[in-house]
Amino acid sequence: MSKLNQQVLKLLSKHEFISGQKMAEALSISRTAVWKAVQNLKEDGYTVKSVASKGYKLIGASNELNETLLTSMIKDSKLFSEVIYRDTVDSTQKIAFQKITDIKKPFIVVAGEQTGGRGRFNREWTSPEKSGLYMSAVFKPDIYLNEIIKFNLFLSLAIANAIEETFDLDAGIKWPNDIYIDGKKVCGFLTEVVSENNVIQNIICGIGINLYETEEITALETATSIENEMKKNGRMNSDTESFLTRLIHELEQQYHQFMNTPFSSIKEEWMAKSIIFGKEMRISEMNRTFLAKPVDITDEGFLLAVDRYGETHKIISADIEF
Ligand code: BTN
Numbered sequence: 001m002s003k004l005n006q007q008v009l010k011l012l013s014k015h016e017f018i019s020g021q022k023m024a025e026a027l028s029i030s031r032t033a034v035w036k037a038v039q040n041l042k043e044d045g046y047t048v049k050s051v052a053s054k055g056y057k058l059i060g061a062s063n064e065l066n067e068t069l070l071t072s073m074i075k076d077s078k079l080f081s082e083v084i085y086r087d088t089v090d091s092t093q094k095i096a097f098q099k100i101t102d103i104k105k106p107f108i109v110v111a112g113e114q115t116g117g118r119g120r121f122n123r124e125w126t127s128p129e130k131s132g133l134y135m136s137a138v139f140k141p142d143i144y145l146n147e148i149i150k151f152n153l154f155l156s157l158a159i160a161n162a163i164e165e166t167f168d169l170d171a172g173i174k175w176p177n178d179i180y181i182d183g184k185k186v187c188g189f190l191t192e193v194v195s196e197n198n199v200i201q202n203i204i205c206g207i208g209i210n211l212y213e214t215e216e217i218t219a220l221e222t223a224t225s226i227e228n229e230m231k232k233n234g235r236m237n238s239d240t241e242s243f244l245t246r247l248i249h250e251l252e253q254q255y256h257q258f259m260n261t262p263f264s265s266i267k268e269e270w271m272a273k274s275i276i277f278g279k280e281m282r283i284s285e286m287n288r289t290f291l292a293k294p295v296d297i298t299d300e301g302f303l304l305a306v307d308r309y310g311e312t313h314k315i316i317s318a319d320i321e322f
Pocket of ligand 1: 090091092093114116117118119120121123125133134135136177178187188189190206207208209
């Protein structure tokens, strides 16, 4: 959305009532331009009331995301420089990859729907409109390639914390890349990198969160949505705006921790949220599948799991199932 619309939105949110004339003067534009900007905001889903002799009043923020709103979410960010929003994309990962050379600082891509959303192992990630949050966050760390395993641990904590803090729901981390609520998957993320000579320049982290219930989610025994979990507690979903604001804040905080402290600094908190320890799991690595109980995680981020013969396995990357 245009800069002018952003400025008008800012004025509206600062005042209980503000007249078209005042906004026109503040922004050195005509009253017609103000009126047009207000119409644009309404089209974006904002509720703006106009009251005779008082002026305009912003009643409700849009529950739909748009570039103006997203840009205002990172205005105080020390990390993210830019947000790109598209109503429809193939995949936010694709857009992020296309922009990594042009945009020199960390940035975020969000979409209303994805037509070619993908998950880990190139699985399809169904992404219809008005049902999920589809986002790619790009970080520019300059770290060694082997650090990426640790990055995932910090990232999973950021997402789990954002869900808990916003919705007051118990979010559990299922190593390596899922977030669960009450035994079902509510979020998955994937981490891709661009590296040279063993050094990572860009981490492109794609996050998909089921915010609203869809037929597909209901049909899946293993998946849930924030809406569904809130309803179980007799509560209503869901403030997408507060959630995304919180998520961006948590991503920023955990990324800072990741860059400056070892995993041991968050290990206790991470273990407390993890849902896989002490249970027998089916662990599928690249070329073998076996049953074992995860017992610990090393400072480098390797999972340690003990099989029924007492043998300990050190796992770097795997798909694990209950
Ligand atoms: C998984 O559980 O397999 C990870 C799913 C990641 C999905 C997100 S949605 C936003 C971003 N764009 C994509 O195409 N995929 C990720």
